[in-house]
Amino acid sequence: GIQVEQSPPDLILQEGANSTLRCNFSDSVNNLQWFHQNPWGQLINLFYIPSGTKQNGRLSATTVATERYSLLYISSSQTTDSGVYFCAVERDSNDYKLSFGAGTTVTVRA
Amino acid sequence: DVKVTQSSRYLVKRTGEKVFLECVQDMDHENMFWYRQDPGLGLRLIYFSYDVKMKEKGDIPEGYSVSREKKERFSLILESASTNQTSMYLCASRMPGYTGELFFGEGSRLTVL
Numbered sequence: 001g002i003q004v005e006q007s008p009p010d011l012i013l014q015e016g017a018n019s020t021l022r023c024n025f026s027d028s029v030n031n032l033q034w035f036h037q038n039p040w041g042q043l044i045n046l047f048y049i050p051s052g053t054k055q056n057g058r059l060s061a062t063t064v065a066t067e068r069y070s071l072l073y074i075s076s077s078q079t080t081d082s083g084v085y086f087c088a089v090e091r092d093s094n095d096y097k098l099s100f101g102a103g104t105t106v107t108v109r110a
Numbered sequence: 111d112v113k114v115t116q117s118s119r120y121l122v123k124r125t126g127e128k129v130f131l132e133c134v135q136d137m138d139h140e141n142m143f144w145y146r147q148d149p150g151l152g153l154r155l156i157y158f159s160y161d162v163k164m165k166e167k168g169d170i171p172e173g174y175s176v177s178r179e180k181k182e183r184f185s186l187i188l189e190s191a192s193t194n195q196t197s198m199y200l201c202a203s204r205m206p207g208y209t210g211e212l213f214f215g216e217g218s219r220l221t222v223l
Contacts, residue, residue: 001169004152033212041198043214086152088212097168098212100145100153
């Protein structure tokens with residue numbers, strides 16, 4: 001199956017700092033999503049981004065499909081940004097399986 | 111608002127017990143999924159269903175079964191719980207097609223003693 005690697009595994013930030021999370025994948029994909037899991041376990045979809053760049057407030061994401069990686073940017077981090085960030089990919093429309101990376105655990109300190 | 115509801119947030123069961131985890135979505139989604147989440151391993155797909163009464167094995171189906179009798183409900187069954195099934199279980203749903211945004215429930219944390 002498709003391999004998904006996320007880096008770094010852990011990230012500790014001071015409030016207000018910027019950061020970049022990376023997701024590498026082993027094959028071409030038609031679906032790539034970023035999720036945030038809050039400390040209570042709820043997973044929220046942040047971006048659907050198989051290619052290109054998107055922004056939502058202080059978060060933005062870029063996927064370079066030809067080079068098989070995606071980046072998630074957090075700017076002016078806040079304590080509420082803490083949690084685990086997952087990248088998930090799907091190869092084609094008949095796959096039905098999003099493959100998840102192991103996640104990046106982000107801790108933002110006040 | 112989009113809603114995926116899992117029946118229990120926390121369960122404690124004994125080895126050998128039969129366990130039912132229920133998931134209900136109110137978005138008329140065709141695809142539903144069960145994942146388990148363990149530290150350092152991310153989310154791993156157990157089973158999915160692309161339509162009513164349809165089911166497909168995911169990456170780690172051993173020890174689990176599922177039921178999808180109605181479109182809105184997808185159940186995960188542990189026929190005989192074992193301690194290595196202690197985990198966080200997450201249900202998700204989406205419309206068909208690879209562009210579908212995935213919506214998750216709040217998770218069910220199962221402890222098997």
